Amino acid sequence: MTGPALLGPADVRKLAGDLDVRPTKKLGQNFVHDPNTVRRIVTAAHLAEDDIVLEVGPGLGSLTLALLPACKQLLAVEIDPVLAARLPTTVQERAPELASRLHVLEADAMRVKADQLAAAPTALVANLPYNVAVPVVLHLLAELPSLRTVLVMVQAEVADRMAAGPGSKVYGVPSVKVAWYSEAKRVATVPRAVFWPVPNVDSALVLMTRRDSPDANRAEVFAVVDAAFAQRRKTLRAALAGWAGSAAQAEQILIKAGVDPGLRGEQLTVDAFVRIAQQR
Known part of the structure; x- marks a missing residue:
């Protein structure tokens, strides 16, 4: 043909x-x-x-x-x-x-x-x-x-x-x-x-x-992603304050997830965002 x-x-x-x-x-x-x-x-x-x-x-x-x-x-x-x-x-x-x-x-x-x-x-x-x-x-x-x-x-x-x-x-x-x-x-x-x-x-x-998507709630993970990049110059501790309830609560969640609160969203893999969402 x-x-x-x-x-x-x-x-x-x-x-x-x-x-x-x-x-x-x-x-x-x-x-x-x-x-x-x-x-x-x-x-x-x-x-x-x-x-x-x-x-x-x-x-x-x-x-x-x-x-x-x-x-x-x-x-x-x-x-x-x-x-x-x-x-x-x-x-x-x-x-x-x-x-x-x-x-x-x-x-x-x-x-x-x-x-x-x-x-x-x-x-x-x-x-x-x-x-x-x-x-x-x-x-x-x-x-x-x-x-x-x-x-x-x-x-x-x-x-x-x-x-x-x-x-x-x-x-x-x-x-x-x-x-x-x-x-x-x-x-x-x-x-x-x-x-x-x-x-x-x-x-x-x-x-x-x-690829196989992570075993997590997509909407919850995407909410973290949106918050992290809404103010991309801020550290995760500050950027996730609204999502977590306060900067102090954001810091606790990040530490539990094994993520440095001083990092910015642009430094995280999708799997790191999953870990953060799962700690809330």
Whole structure:
């Protein structure tokens, strides 16, 4: 099989024109129009033939067409009703032999529930809008335990935060919460020229591999994380005072958890945050 005819710059603009679609900042729409880029994304996702892939924000279908030959089923979640309605037609025109693999759900990915999907996805592969990338990934990892791998294209700065480890200047709330679910690493940089319209930032691919989450109450641990980074220049003793009831109580909890009260949140692993939450 030679594979579908992928969308190039002229195809993307024509399709958008036919649909009277103008990319909006509100939805964070930047359409990929470079076939080599979508092929790179599919390669970086390391998909198996039996994978059921979830794609968030398929847009005009550039990545969708590249993903279809590489998986068993493709579940596309699209918030824009015009784009959601058109996607099956685009696939039917360019890859009719693969059209039966596609299932489109018109929905907001931030509110998608497992029972709305046609099957349990094993991989998330998506070009995510910059403004909602982190909350979408965290929501889907929480809602869909069947997800084993995640490969997302996000703003380069966001990619660095998602994949950062303790001690890094960009290590923060997204880093710790992503680490609760997975091991994350930045795997490639994507130039801005492959998008229409051209964004004013570079993008990057982040690969996340699901790990066993800690044996603890996620909401309680995340509350500690949020408190620790709300005032990231403060020591944990001071930053966790509100959460613990007072600075003195925070210090006692930290000592019991084996954590130096003089440290800052950016120096702690997710497992250290778990120990703190369990001492309250």
